[in-house]
Amino acid sequence: MKLARLRRLCRHGTLTQLAVFEAVARHGSITRAAEEMCLAQPTVSLQMKKLAEGVGAPLLEPGNRGLRLTDAGREVYAACEDVFARLTEMQDRVSDLQTRPPTTLRIAASSTAKYLMPRLLGAFWQSNPAVRIVLDVMNRARLITRLHSGADDFYVFSNPPEDKSLKLHRLTPNPLCFFARRDNPLAMRPRIPLSEIVAQPFIMREAGSGTRLAAEQLFAEHRVEPRACIELGSNEAVKQGLLAGLGVSLLSRHAIGSETDRADLVELEVEGMPLRRHWYLAYPANRELGEMEKAFIDHATRWTYDSRPELSEMRRSA
Numbered sequence: 635m636k637l638a639r640l641r642r643l644c645r646h647g648t649l650t651q652l653a654v655f656e657a658v659a660r661h662g663s664i665t666r667a668a669e670e671m672c673l674a675q676p677t678v679s680l681q682m683k684k685l686a687e688g689v690g691a692p693l694l695e696p697g698n699r700g701l702r703l704t705d706a707g708r709e710v711y712a713a714c715e716d717v718f719a720r721l722t723e724m725q726d727r728v729s730d731l732q733t734r735p736p737t738t739l740r741i742a743a744s745s746t747a748k749y750l751m752p753r754l755l756g757a758f759w760q761s762n763p764a765v766r767i768v769l770d771v772m773n774r775a776r777l778i779t780r781l782h783s784g785a786d787d788f789y790v791f792s793n794p795p796e797d798k799s800l801k802l803h804r805l806t807p808n809p810l811c812f813f814a815r816r817d818n819p820l821a822m823r824p825r826i827p828l829s830e831i832v833a834q835p836f837i838m839r840e841a842g843s844g845t846r847l848a849a850e851q852l853f854a855e856h857r858v859e860p861r862a863c864i865e866l867g868s869n870e871a872v873k874q875g876l877l878a879g880l881g882v883s884l885l886s887r888h889a890i891g892s893e894t895d896r897a898d899l900v901e902l903e904v905e906g907m908p909l910r911r912h913w914y915l916a917y918p919a920n921r922e923l924g925e926m927e928k929a930f931i932d933h934a935t936r937w938t939y940d941s942r943p944e945l946s947e948m949r950r951s952a
Contacts, residue, residue, distance in 0.1 A: 649717075651685040654678055655693065656714045659707065662700035685710075720779075727785060738766040739930060742780045743790035744844055745773050745869055746886045747913065750806070750939055751790060758933045765926060773868075775842025781916065787927060789916045792886065793844035801919040803931055806939040809908035810848055811901045813890070814882040821900040828856050831904055835881030836860035840867045848909060849884045873899070886911075888939065 657667035658678065668678045686693050693707035703711055743751050748771045755767050772780070774793065781789045781800075792808050794800065812831055820826055820834070832853065838860075839846040853859060864880055866872050869889040876883055877898055887908070890899060915934050917923075923931070 651681045651688075652710075652714050652717065654681040655685050655710065656718070658682060658694065658701065659703055659711045659714075662697065662702060664701070723785075737764055737926060738768060739788075739926065740768045740770075740786045741788045741790065742770045742772065742777055742786040744777050744792055745771050746792055746808070746845060746889050747771065747790050748869075748889075750808075750888045750913065753939065754806075754934060754937050757937060758930055761933070762926070762929065773840065773842055774844040774847070784918070787917065788930070791844065791914045791916055792911060793847055794914045794916050799919055800916050801921075803915040803935050805913040805915055805934055806937065808911040808913050809887050810845065810884055810911055811887055811908040812882055812904045813876055813885050813899050813901055815876055815879050816898060816900045817879070818882065818900065818902075820882070820902055824903050826902055826904045828852075828858055828904060828906070831882055831902070832858045832860045834860075835862045835864060837872050837875045837881050837883035838863045838865050839869070839872060840865055845869075845884060845886065845889075848911065852884070852909065884909075 654667065654671060654673070657670050658664055661667050661670070664675055664678050664682070667673075668675045671678070682694065689706060689710060691706035692704050693710055694701045695704050695707075696702075741751070741755070751769055751771070755769060759765060759767055770780075770786070774791065777789060777791065778795055780786060781795075790805070794802055812826075814821060814834075818834075820830065823830075836849075838849065862881075864875060866875055869885065872883050872885060873889070875881070882902065887901070915931065
């Protein structure tokens with residue numbers, strides 16, 4: 635564990651202090667936080683002082699309606715949410731281990747795979763109905779964290795990390811394409827150059843997303859940069875942005891899930907597209923696999939996703 639940079643915080647800051655800070659930040663009030671946590675107000679104030687000393691910056695300041703977060707406070711509050719979410723997840727998993735049957739298959743997948751994985755798993759479960767399947771979907775950054783913690787049996791990436799300690803199996807194709815609302819000026823254009831795509835407002839996934847990484851690599855390779863970017867934190871948010879006419883975006887065809895979305899969104903005919911990608915199944919290379927896990931790998935590597943070819947026809951039917 636890398637403690638050198640955290641020594642001051644570990645010396646002064648505690649999980650209790652973070653919990654107290656989260657309550658104060660949420661309520662904007664030491665009094666209400668003290669009531670919620672059944673603590674005396676001076677105790678809450680002291681915890682806040684010690685936490686600020688550990689961080690090395692003021693975390694709260696007076697506002698129009700009580701206390702508000704400083705810039706440093708906002709960073710600590712975001713970290714609190716991550717820490718508490720991870721601890722809650724850990725607690726749930728430890729509890730689950732007590733009752734987990736030996737035939738449980740636990741899989742974590744990138745958020746773009748939310749439409750892909752239920753079909754793949756459903757086909758596997760039909761042949762293996764005794765298996766209990768647990769699927770968690772998240773962005774690429776959190777998926778990598780889960781991979782390093784060994785919380786799951788398998789991990790599904792669209793853009794796996796370069797790590798020699800991982801065993802990777804290539805799965806079904808994952809084509810990445812540019813989409814826009816069907817009334818976008820580019821919707822009926824053939825062979826659109828990338829330079830015209832970046833002249834449009836571009837909706838970008840959040841940092842850490844595999845789709846964002848692919849878009850940035852594509853733009854860097856062609857030495858272009860979007861005129862303006864709107865950053866949204868999920869595929870669903872990106873689709874809503876497209877449907878609102880905010881611009882264009884790069885998405886997996888698999889992310890265009892509902893019939894309504896397919897009716898209102900258009901896959902643009904951009905030169906050199908789609909980007910030819912695949913899904914990958916990952917797990918530690920030194921891990922010993924059971925028979926059920928080997929059967930799942932065999933199923934996953936042979937299974938092909940129905941990528942809905944009518945998507946490529948949407949422009950023609952517009």
